[in-house]
Amino acid sequence: MTHQPLVTPAWLFERLTAPDIVVLDASWYLPAAGRDPEAEYAAAHIPGAVRFDLDAMSDTESPLPHMLPRPEVFASRMRALGIGDGQQVVVYDGQGLFSAPRVWWMLKTFGMRDALVLDGGLPAWVAAGYPTEDGEAQPRTRRHFTARLDHGAVADAADVARALETSSAQVVDARSGPRFRGEEAEPRPGVRPGHMPGAKNVHYAALQRDGRMKSPEELAEVFSANGVDPARPVVTTCGSGVTAAIVGLALETMGHPIRGLYDGSWSEWGADTSRPVAKG
Template sequence: MTTTTDPLVSTDWLAAHLDDPTVRILDASFKLPGVTPLPREDFLGAHIPGSAFFDVDVISDHGLSLPHMFPSEGHFAEGVGALSVSNAHTVVIYDAGGWVAGPRAWWMFLAFGHTDVRVLDGGLQKWRAEGRAIESGEVDPVPARYTASFDQGFVRSRQQVVANLDSRAAQLVDARPQPRFEGSVPEPRAGLRSGHIPGSRNVPYAKLFDAATGTMKPLGELRAAFKDAGVDLDRPIVTTCGSGVSALVLTLALYRLGVRGTALYDGSWADWGQADGPPVASGPA
């Protein structure tokens, strides 16, 4: 099923498709380390009817020390198949609100070849504010067959980003809050240096949505946020953040603005900011 070229769907649209057998709904909520209750516990307490929980820490490469790195094709296929998702389904992803994680799962599906995927505008925050139905407790999805085909162009490695320091072929755009980008506050993950990748620009992801409603801002305001940060939408862009999650809020906004071909630095600051990592800059961009 195809709805629109816009990667977002409204709460009205989802409410009208709750019983549509061609639609699968996933809660991809995520929190920074140490924040409780855990996202899965929140899911058990309240979720959109018919949804399953997409755990970015489970559907990831467990052979790496970095958090929730992209998994193999087989692991992704096994993980989403267990959530009752097949290649034929329209996948609608939401998070708790605040846009921290839904776009990450959206980008993963696109990277693994699933183009019929959308993000719920406003997430569970807007859904509940409108008084819509919720469920609680465990769910037991019926496993489905899923085949994944990974496009490496959707992500960048540390080596590629290091090479870009000299070539400046792509613009690096960091989604972290300004104090973390400038290095004036410590990182939430222990042992990481503070600051940003040299030459990168800062578009804090929270600037791209309305905190009161949880919805993403109009296209004109999205465009202005990138322009004000010195980002040229006609040049290649790689997004980054703390650990490769909130960067995809930027990617989603860029996608809505018609920008294609962006990539994610999957390791992000959890990789770059290590004590023995590459050069670090501090202060304003």
């Protein structure tokens, strides 16, 4: 069993001024959402929250979206945000549970084990009547951040292909049913529609209710209905590695950490014509 990775607004409010707590606003949206996370942060964020720009904190040299940067690059960027060793980090986003799980996974993958996610994000915080503040992010004192990459937490295309071929792990795709089945065109040019042959489909939205994670019992029903056994090893994937982390977070709340997250996800697999694609 792992420790419970989700915290409530009440839990965070009680600890908001603790010196070892850092809150990250990790809001990020798909272009179709028409939302500006930087402007939203400036208008209202949890008091003291540090702005974490997912795009800027990813590998800016990779042609694929949101890929993990090199450890030394991530460490440098975290130090610049004033985040370092020995702190407890609580991540939230403006949608509820969308991009925050990806950042939680990034932190854990680089060795920050005391990383948590605010269940329901900023909407739940506001609905509970807790305060927000406006304005730009305030500069913070640099702290030492040690980045220790857990290579086992990051799956590549070869790992996924091996899992599918040998059934050593279940590959769970978090995209919507129509995208998984290849009924919709992919948003990135040159990426074929469809899915990896043998992958299971669990849409990330099915794991939530009103932007909050469903109970472990309800999650078990969702996974079972989609042919996934949470007790067996799971590798998660999605369009670009963001919502795959929601599936990972759901499994961790059930006490079943994932074997790995496929960082390149469908943006890489679907563009690689040497990789097989299934539809339906």
